[in-house]
Amino acid sequence: MSVKRRDIVIGAAALATGAGVVGALRPKTAQSSAPNKSDLAAPNISQNMRQFRLATSWPKDFPGLGQMPNYIADMVRTMSGGRLDIKVYAAGELVGGLECFDATSTGAADMYHAAEYYWQGKAKGFSFFTAVPLGMTAAEIMGWIDHGGGQQLWDDLSKGFNIKPLQAGNTGHQTGGWFKREINSLEDFRGLRMRIPGLGGEMIRRLGGTAVTLAGGEIFQALQSGAIDATEWVGPWNDVSFGFHREAQHYYAPGFHEPGASLAxxxxxxxxxxxxxxxxAIFKAACAAANHYSLGEYTVKNGYWLQVLKTDYGIEPKIFNDDILREVGRIGDEVVTEFAQADAVTRRIYESYLASRNTSRSWTEMSDGLFIKARQIALGQ
Structure with missing residues (x-):
């Protein structure tokens, strides 16, 4: 894809926004009737077909994030032989990007696809089911939820909001973000207005900045207008799609705030x-498939688009220095520990999360960590 054509694609993606509310529609069961020609023409659609409305936090068909709900809908439809039909609504088509949780809770939508840390204002425990600073990698959080007691804790938390949660995608490790000015010291965070949700946002506040929560489709305009000075989002694939490199030239790693972001x-x-x-079981299998598919897709696509950023746009990623990392480590531990004291449910989630992270960490650092270092030595930096 040429640079010119790529810019056209980027510009189109950046126009997507989340806004507006429309009326509710509950899932419905079609009435049985005598067979007719229409029935015979589509034998895979049974007479007890159910239709659902899925509201998302993502711009329409946005690469990766916006396509995950479509993938889930396709899997559910296929595995049910067409009986279960999900219509996906992008941010703003049914409800605003950050309103899909409430819509699902009240029944204005049947389900949502989003990141759980968007709801930490409702219950602080939700953040643990997306990502917490210096927390679990993608593989580690999958292990905790599926095999370490995380799913039951998540069910208990979400039940109070009339919701059943399932893992349904993972973007893998995320980058540190795009900044309009260089971040060479802790002092550079003072006065910084950054789009960053979840516990990462609280870290920015304690570093002297201001954290802003925006739906994905609103970020580019906020950067362009000067409403924010920096943003984190996902990684090279999605970041290039929004064109952040056109407004903020300094791209930092690692993303200490989101080591492996799980979606729901x-x-x-x-x-x-x-x-x-x-x-x-069909819904569970579709979500598990989305988890597997998305992590592989993000790994490949982020690698490709990182090279595009370097070669086509002259963006050379920068690394937060050791002084910054040590301080964010201290603050991150402080923030997560304080969040854990919010209530008894969050405390149980925190204790389970921390125990699983520490157990998994010993193996991850010995396996993946040492291997990556060895590969750098063997194949060159």
Missing amino acids: LGINLQVWDSLSAEDQ
Whole structure:
């Protein structure tokens, strides 16, 4: 793809926004009737077909994030032989990008696809199910939720909001973000207005900056207008799609705030309970497939678009220095520990998360960590 053509694609993606609310529609079961020609023409669509509305936090068909809900919908439709049909609404088509949780909780939508840390204002425990500073990698958080007791804790937390949660995608390690000015010392964070949600946002506040939560489609305009000075998002693939490199030239790593960001499908609890065990299994399998598919896709696409940033746009990523990393480590531990004291439920989530992180960390650092260092030595930096 030429640079000119790529800029056209980027510009189109940056126009997507999240806004507006429309009326509710509950899932419905079609009435049985005598067979007709239409039935015979589509034998894979049974007469007990159910339709659902899925609201997302993502711009329409945005690479990776915006396509994950479509992938889930396609998997559910295929595995159910067309009985279970999900219509996906991008941010702003049904509700605003940060309103999909409330819409699902109340029944205005049947389900949502988003990042759980967007809801930390409702319950601080939600952040642990996306990412926390210096927390788990993608593989580690998957292990905790599936095999370390995380799913039950997540169910208990979400039940209070009338929602059944499932892992439904992972972007892998995220980058540190795009900045309009260089970040060479802790002093450079003072007065900085940065789009960064979750516990990472609280870290920026304690470093003397201001954290702003914006839906994805709103970020580029905020950078362009000067409403924010910096933003984190995901990684090279999604960042280039939004064109952040055109407004902020300094690209930093690592993303200490989100080492492995897990995404969620939240389903209205009455809708979930109305599904048969077989249909619940279909939803679980579709979400597990999305988790697997998305992590592989992000790994490949981020590598490709990182090279594009370097060769086509002259962006050479920078690394936060050791003094900054030591301080964010101290602050990150402080923030996460304080969040854990919010209530008894969050405390249980924190204790389980921390125990699993420490157990997994010993193996991850010995396996992946040492291997990556060895590969750098063997193949060159």
